[in-house]
Amino acid sequence: MEQHNRFWRVVLLAAPLGVFGIFVLWPLFSSFYYSLTDWNGFDPNYSFVGFDNFAKIASDRLFLQAAINTAIWMVAAIVLPTTLGLALALLLDSRVLGARVFKSIFYLPICLSAVIVGQIWIWIYQADWGLLNTIITEVTGEKYKYAWLAKPDTALWSVIVAWSWQQTGLAMVIYLAGLTAIPGDLLEVCEIEGATPWQRFRRVVLPLLAPSTVVVVALSVINSLKGFDILYIMTGGGPFNSSDTLAMHMYNESFKKYLMGYGAAISVVLFLIAMAIIGLYFRQLRKVDRIYG
Amino acid sequence: MADLAPQGRFNPWPATIFVILCVLAVLFLLPTVGVLLSSVKTTRDISMGDLWSLPASLYLGNFAEVLGNPAVHRYFLNTVLVTLPATAVSITLGALAGYVFAKLPFRGSNALFLIIVAGMFFPPQVILVPLFRMFNGMGLIDTLWPVIIVHSALGLPICALMMRNFFATVPNALREAAIMEGASEWQVLTRVVLPLSLPALAVLATLQFTWIWNDFLWPLIFTQSDDKRTIMIGIVNLKGQYSVAWGVQGALSLVASLPTLLVFLFFQRFFIKGMTMGAVKG
Amino acid sequence: MARVQLSDLRKSFGQVQVIKGLDLDIADGEFVVFVGPSGCGKSTTLRIIAGLEDATSGAIRLDGRDVTRTRPADRGIAMVFQSYALFPHMTVADNIGFGLQLQKQDRALISRRVAEVAETLHLTPLLTRYPRELSGGQRQRVAIGRAIIRNPRVFLFDEPLSNLDAALRVQMRLEIARLHQGLGATMVYVTHDQVEAMTLADRIVVFNDGRIEQVGSPMDLYEHPENRFVAGFIGAPAMNFLPVRVLGTQLEVPGMATIPVPPGKEAATELGIRPEHLHVVDGLSADLSGEVELIERLGAETYAYVRVPGLPLDLTVRLPGETALRARSSIALKIDWTRAKWFNASGRVL
Numbered sequence: 067m068e069q070h071n072r073f074w075r076v077v078l079l080a081a082p083l084g085v086f087g088i089f090v091l092w093p094l095f096s097s098f099y100y101s102l103t104d105w106n107g108f109d110p111n112y113s114f115v116g117f118d119n120f121a122k123i124a125s126d127r128l129f130l131q132a133a134i135n136t137a138i139w140m141v142a143a144i145v146l147p148t149t150l151g152l153a154l155a156l157l158l159d160s161r162v163l164g165a166r167v168f169k170s171i172f173y174l175p176i177c178l179s180a181v182i183v184g185q186i187w188i189w190i191y192q193a194d195w196g197l198l199n200t201i202i203t204e205v206t207g208e209k210y211k212y213a214w215l216a217k218p219d220t221a222l223w224s225v226i227v228a229w230s231w232q233q234t235g236l237a238m239v240i241y242l243a244g245l246t247a248i249p250g251d252l253l254e255v256c257e258i259e260g261a262t263p264w265q266r267f268r269r270v271v272l273p274l275l276a277p278s279t280v281v282v283v284a285l286s287v288i289n290s291l292k293g294f295d296i297l298y299i300m301t302g303g304g305p306f307n308s309s310d311t312l313a314m315h316m317y318n319e320s321f322k323k324y325l326m327g328y329g330a331a332i333s334v335v336l337f338l339i340a341m342a343i344i345g346l347y348f349r350q351l352r353k354v355d356r357i358y359g
Numbered sequence: 360m361a362d363l364a365p366q367g368r369f370n371p372w373p374a375t376i377f378v379i380l381c382v383l384a385v386l387f388l389l390p391t392v393g394v395l396l397s398s399v400k401t402t403r404d405i406s407m408g409d410l411w412s413l414p415a416s417l418y419l420g421n422f423a424e425v426l427g428n429p430a431v432h433r434y435f436l437n438t439v440l441v442t443l444p445a446t447a448v449s450i451t452l453g454a455l456a457g458y459v460f461a462k463l464p465f466r467g468s469n470a471l472f473l474i475i476v477a478g479m480f481f482p483p484q485v486i487l488v489p490l491f492r493m494f495n496g497m498g499l500i501d502t503l504w505p506v507i508i509v510h511s512a513l514g515l516p517i518c519a520l521m522m523r524n525f526f527a528t529v530p531n532a533l534r535e536a537a538i539m540e541g542a543s544e545w546q547v548l549t550r551v552v553l554p555l556s557l558p559a560l561a562v563l564a565t566l567q568f569t570w571i572w573n574d575f576l577w578p579l580i581f582t583q584s585d586d587k588r589t590i591m592i593g594i595v596n597l598k599g600q601y602s603v604a605w606g607v608q609g610a611l612s613l614v615a616s617l618p619t620l621l622v623f624l625f626f627q628r629f630f631i632k633g634m635t636m637g638a639v640k641g
Numbered sequence: 642m643a644r645v646q647l648s649d650l651r652k653s654f655g656q657v658q659v660i661k662g663l664d665l666d667i668a669d670g671e672f673v674v675f676v677g678p679s680g681c682g683k684s685t686t687l688r689i690i691a692g693l694e695d696a697t698s699g700a701i702r703l704d705g706r707d708v709t710r711t712r713p714a715d716r717g718i719a720m721v722f723q724s725y726a727l728f729p730h731m732t733v734a735d736n737i738g739f740g741l742q743l744q745k746q747d748r749a750l751i752s753r754r755v756a757e758v759a760e761t762l763h764l765t766p767l768l769t770r771y772p773r774e775l776s777g778g779q780r781q782r783v784a785i786g787r788a789i790i791r792n793p794r795v796f797l798f799d800e801p802l803s804n805l806d807a808a809l810r811v812q813m814r815l816e817i818a819r820l821h822q823g824l825g826a827t828m829v830y831v832t833h834d835q836v837e838a839m840t841l842a843d844r845i846v847v848f849n850d851g852r853i854e855q856v857g858s859p860m861d862l863y864e865h866p867e868n869r870f871v872a873g874f875i876g877a878p879a880m881n882f883l884p885v886r887v888l889g890t891q892l893e894v895p896g897m898a899t900i901p902v903p904p905g906k907e908a909a910t911e912l913g914i915r916p917e918h919l920h921v922v923d924g925l926s927a928d929l930s931g932e933v934e935l936i937e938r939l940g941a942e943t944y945a946y947v948r949v950p951g952l953p954l955d956l957t958v959r960l961p962g963e964t965a966l967r968a969r970s971s972i973a974l975k976i977d978w979t980r981a982k983w984f985n986a987s988g989r990v991l
């Protein structure tokens with residue numbers, strides 16, 4: 067039997083591991099290699115510069131700004147859609163009238179691409195005739211009109227709002243699935259033991275949703291890393307780099323300034339940050355695994 | 360969940376929740392309405408700031424322009440040519456890997472699994488440059504191949520993760536019974552385990568289809584000529600062609616979003632089941 | 642400890658009435674067992690007592706106080722579910738202490754009470770485990786632990802042992818009996834297991850199709866069923882039913898010589914005889930004779946299924962374990978007429 071198993075492992079894993087190794091792992095290690103060079107992207111002659119690129123990072127003002135923005139972006143882009151999605155799922159789970167219709171409405175934005183979403187929200191934030199300012203003007207007069215995307219203090223958060231709008235639906239459907247999977251008798255125990263609605267949510271429902279949360283967070287992380295698209299379209303990192311993220315910074319250094327080596331060094335740092343997040347994530351995953359098997 | 364309101368009295372919660380949901384639904388729909396509005400207005404109206412008002416008359420010229428444009432047909436064809444194979448391949452690879460990790464674990468398989476899953480947590484830009492070099496060396500730049508390949512490879516981690524979780528819920532006894540009946544591992548996978556995982560496959564197919572269809576980065580990098588571009592690039596390119604052809608862009612955006620919407624509506628009924636099977640154990 | 646009274650309890654799900662008017666008075670400290678065929682409304686009744694379902698009409702009183710509209714938590718009732726309903730994300734200790742934690746009781750007090758309860762249920766070494774790391778019997782004990790920690794007035798059990806293997810079932814049955822003696826609480830217990838019902842119950846309530854057929858002590862129901870349903874339901878293997886016809890003063894039983902109608906049984910249409918009240922005799926004194934179709938040997942006793950010419954169904958006969966009978970051998974049976982039950986056309990016992 068063991069021999070049979072070994073044979074099939076090799077057969078079944080060959081294709082996935084091959085593809086993954088060649089098109090993901092290998093380029094990843096190449097990136098590490100380029101980060102130690104001064105390659106400019108087209109010149110076949112480049113030299114090995116050791117950790118110079120990383121030393122340069124330390125003195126790069128824009129890098130720090132971008133790193134902070136990346137942190138803000140990652141946390142907000144994970145937390146906001148997740149909480150909002152959970153809230154919607156809880157509301158929809160109470161078998162409200164028209165739940166199916168609501169569900170489709172909230173999911174709809176997921177079907178749109180970042181390109182389209184970016185464009186819509188540019189129209190919403192538009193300074194003169196954008197929807198937001200139109201409404202604000204109706205209610206409060208001209209006083210609170212604001213150039214949301216053009217001002218450094220609101221640009222990043224404006225994009226985060228757009229992003230949350232798009233991503234909430236996904237968290238919602240996953241949580242809805244999770245809620246239906248909670249055994250009814252566990253909730254009945256809460257009733258018999260006299261849990262308040264808050265206690266029931268906090269001590270029973272939320273922990274029981276942990277497996278869903280694992281999936282929601284995984285998908286949110288993946289998507290927020292892709293969030294390059296929407297930032298690129300809505301602000302391009304501006305104004306004055308106020309919504310610059312590491313991915314954008316790396317893109318600019320690599321493809322606009324042709325500093326591929328330096329860009330690669332930034333991507334290595336970005337990779338390390340991502341790894342730290344994965345570490346946390348897997349620790350949580352192990353705990354969930356112990357409980358739910 | 361059972362409601363907790365005191366029994367026998369009027370329960371205000373359903374009505375309150377309904378109202379809250381209605382308000383949220385309107386807020387959620389507003390941006391989408393923006394696209395709808397832009398698609399039935401002339402670019403001239405929009406550039407004069409008249410986007411958010413209800414149109415006096417429906418202008419269908421944008422749709423006519425989009426649907427009659429051979430370049431748009433080409434964009435659509437290219438997107439289909441990328442999305443369908445990449446979705447199928449990434450799910451197939453994920454199913455193969457997920458099956459081994461769920462049903463044929465070995466020493467070190469957990470570590471290997473972690474490495475693969477870690478593959479979904481780094482920004483794809485990190486490997487952009489090396490990939491470009493690689494495909495350039497293979498002479499595949501400005502074809503659809505690199506886009507298909509990269510989507511298949513980058514979709515693998517999430518597919519492997521979810522398929523492993525789905526497969527883990529299929530009782531081992533089923534596999535063992537099939538093997539006792541003389542089925543090969545391949546037959547166990549294709550005849551027993553996969554048919555049981557159809558809802559899960561539907562969920563994964565929906566997600567992968569949506570992501571790949573909507574992607575903008577990879578076709579932007581790997582294709583250059585207009586007849587190799589996909590629809591999302593097409594939308595952005597419209598900007599270039601007519602300065603900003605907002606109305607046409609809106610119409611094209613709407614048309615471009617239809618396939619993902621249809622896929623979701625079609626697979627929607629599997630969502631709860633698929634998600635609960637794989638994601639929500641216990 | 643409490644008295645539980647149900648009066649004219651009814652419950653409908655949509656158009657379908659599943660509880661059709663129950664009246665039941667359960668004394669303080671009594672152990673009452675609900676039995677009945679699947680779908681007859683046992684669980685529903687239990688859940689109405691718990692407050693998990695609203696009664697459509699009728700009232701529930703605990704110690705005389707009307708609790709029909711009281712929230713489950715305020716009724717002072719504990720319930721043990723068939724599925725155990727343990728929280729997978731909480732350790733055994735947290736599962737048991739859940740109710741007290743909800744009440745924001747003092748931590749030291751909670752852990753002391755949890756320790757006490759764990760001690761009674763032999764759970765002390767398992768307190769830090771998660772439910773999925775426990776066996777079925779251990780899970781069941783945790784579920785019971787969660788029920789007893791709050792000193793509830795009434796315990797409700799819905800088929801608590803049906804997921805356990807036979808040996809564990811016996812062990813847990815004794816455990817529950819011990820618990821009942823120790824706590825002296827009122828207990829309502831649903832089961833499909835005759836042995837559980839007979840051994841645990843002070844009184845058994847036989848349900849059928851949303852109504853109570855009969856209430857009584859186990860022996861009472863066994864000896865004096867009021868109708869054909871109860872007679873057939875209580876006792877395993879089930880009672881044999883023979884169609885009879887009264888012709889003037891004579892009684893006709895298929896496969897048997899006619900006998901005089903016993904006094905008071907003139908309206909009889911059916912005769913009921915328990916398997917243990919048929920005795921193997923030699924041919925002369927026999928009431929019935931036939932051929933053994935099948936023999937089931939259980940060790941301590943043996944069941945023979947006997948084909949009697951003229952009878953629509955095989956007769957079940959209970960025999961000692963070491964009988965020499967085999968399939969296909971002929972057999973002669975004598976009826977213990979003193980224990981026979983007579984039923985009229987509407988199923989009443991005469």
Ligand SMILES: Nc1ncnc2c1ncn2[C@@H]1O[C@H](COP(=O)(O)OP(=O)(O)OP(=O)(O)O)[C@@H](O)[C@H]1O
Pocket residue numbers: 654659677678679680681682683684685686
């Ligand atoms: N929530 C519900 N909605 C509709 N019908 C229900 C509901 N719950 C129970 N019923 C119906 O009520 C009847 C009684 O159900 P109940 O669960 O009380 O039976 P039971 O006696 O406990 O059966 P079992 O021995 O199989 O557990 C059944 O016919 C069942 O189909």
Ligand SMILES: [Mg+2]
Pocket residue numbers: 683684685799
């Ligand atoms: Mg039941």
